[in-house]
Amino acid sequence: MAPASRPPTATPLAASSSRIDSPSLKAALAMALIHYKRLPSTTAAAAAAAGTSSPPLIHWKRKAKERKREILRLREELKLLQDGVRGEAMEPPLASCRCHFFDGCSDLQPPPPTxxxxxxxxxxxxxxxxxxxxxxxxxxxxxxxxxxxxxxxxxxxxxxxxxxxxxxxxxxxxxxxxxxxxxxxxxxxxxxxxxxxxxxxxxxxxxxxxxxxxxxxxxxxxxxxxxxxxxxxxxxxxxxxxGPVDCSDAQFNVQHLFRKLGNEEFIGQRIILAVSQKISNVSESLLLLDPFDDSFPDMHGNMFIMIQLIEFLISDYMKIWLCCEQFDKKIFEEWVRSILKARKDLEVLENINGLYVVYIERVVGRLAREVAPAAHQGKLDLDVFSKLLC
Structure with a gap:
């Protein structure tokens, strides 16, 4: 009996050609080629090894460093702000021009017509x-x-x-x-x-x-x-x-702030009321105070600053206030009576300093001239006005 014949075996070349024709192998080769093309070149790898980088990488590294410095600066500013030590350093800069707001602050003159x-x-x-x-x-x-x-x-x-x-x-x-x-x-x-x-x-x-x-x-x-x-x-x-600190310049600056704020009748009349009441309080304190007390010169200076402020306000704005539509007659009469009381209180101090009475009489005389039309118009009690003329 003849032996059974074997099936023919495939040659190596035929096997390899059959594997290349398979779709999965083709896809694998294509992916390998794409991955190979994406790899950096040998020159780029050598440059990286030498410590240099491509321009885009340098750009983003610089951006990262700048952002880090900005964050550190903001953290430092926040810490200083919370500590309350920045002071005027954080105030926005001003243009290099001179403000004339305080020019002529001691001059007794009417406001400009404009x-x-x-x-x-x-x-x-x-x-x-x-x-x-x-x-x-x-x-x-x-x-x-x-x-x-x-x-x-x-x-x-x-x-x-x-x-x-x-x-x-x-x-x-x-x-x-x-x-x-x-x-x-x-x-x-x-x-x-x-x-x-x-x-x-x-x-x-x-x-x-x-x-x-x-x-x-x-x-x-x-x-x-x-x-x-x-x-x-x-x-x-x-x-x-x-020794004691001289604050006279600062006091006159605040006096000038009062004078500018007094342009508005609503503020100006309340300033005169508060100042005249303060004059009465200080006069009572001076009457009981030892002239050799350390605070006596300051209280003496404050008295003249307050009397001068009332004279400024009356001289600058009294006519404007009386023409204001929202003129408050009630507070007007109140501060006029308060000035009369301050004059009476200062008369008691005439033996200590006669200038107090001289200055307050000058203020009362100016006030009487300015409010005379208002008294005849019924804005001020005639009895109060008659006391101004005494």
Whole structure:
């Protein structure tokens, strides 16, 4: 019986050709070729080994370093802000121009004819002042370790809130000149912006006849706080190693702030009322004070500053106030009576210093001339007016 024949076996070449024809192998070869083309060339690998990089890589490395430096700088600024040590370093720079806000602050003269009680604030200055005032408020709250969540609730359209913020800013400015014993280069510019901003806001709020009680509370607080700065004594002003500190220049700066704020009748009449009441209080203190007491010269100087301020306000704005549509006759009569009381209290001090009576009589005489038409128009009680003429 013949042996069974074997099936023919495939040659190696035929096997390899059959594997190449398979779709899976073709796909694998194609992927290998694509991967090979994506590999960096030998020159790029050699350059990387030598310490150099391609231009795109250098660009992104530089960007990463810049971003890291920016983050570190912001962290440092945040730390300094929380520590409250930045001071004026973070205040935005000012243009190198001289503000004439305090020029002629000791001159007794009527306001320029173009004044007319109108105050206009440029929109750019308005936005810049609000940014600065909000930054000052944030720093003040951080320094006092108060919660800052309420800072995010600031409404830029709320004029009442803007008025409160700007008055706080002005008081902080006056604190700064007493702390440094002199006004800095930016004090005139910032105080000028603050005063004009307050007067402009107040005019808009009063014209709408809303929130009068709240506005009156804000203005009374402003007058009271500035009064404490102007009538400073050594206990408040501080002393140095060489003796008491002279704060006369700072006091006259605050007096000038009062004079500028008095352009608005709503503020000016309240300033005179507060100052005249303060004169009566100081006169009682001087009557009981030892002339050799260390605080006597300061109280003596404060007396003249206050009398001079009343004379400035009456001379500058009395006619304008009387023509104002929103003129408050009630407070007008109140501060006139308060001035008469101050004159009576100062007459008791005539033996100590006769100049007090001389200066207050000059103020009363000027006041009588200015309010004579108002008395005949019924804006002032004739009995009170007759006492001014005595």
């Amino acid at each position: 004044g007319g009680g109108e105050h206009w604030v440029d929109e750019v200055l308005r936005r810049r002042f609000l940014r600065l005032a909000r930054w000052k408020e944030k720093r003040r709250r951080l320094d006092r370790s108060l919660p800052v969540t309420s800072l995010m609730e600031f409404n830029s359209e709320d004029e009442i809130q803007q008025l409160s913020l700007s008055t706080d800013f002005l008081v902080e400015l006056s604190d700064g000149i007493f702390a440094k014993k002199e006004s800095c280069s930016t004090f005139a510019t910032f105080s000028h912006q603050a005063v004009d901003f307050i007067l402009s806001l107040l005019k808009n709020i009063l014209s709408s006849k809303r929130e009068n009680e709240l506005v009156e509370e804000i203005i009374d607080g402003l007058v009271t706080r500035l009064m404490k700065r102007m009538c400073t004594i050594p206990e408040n002003a501080g002393t140095s190693d060489s």
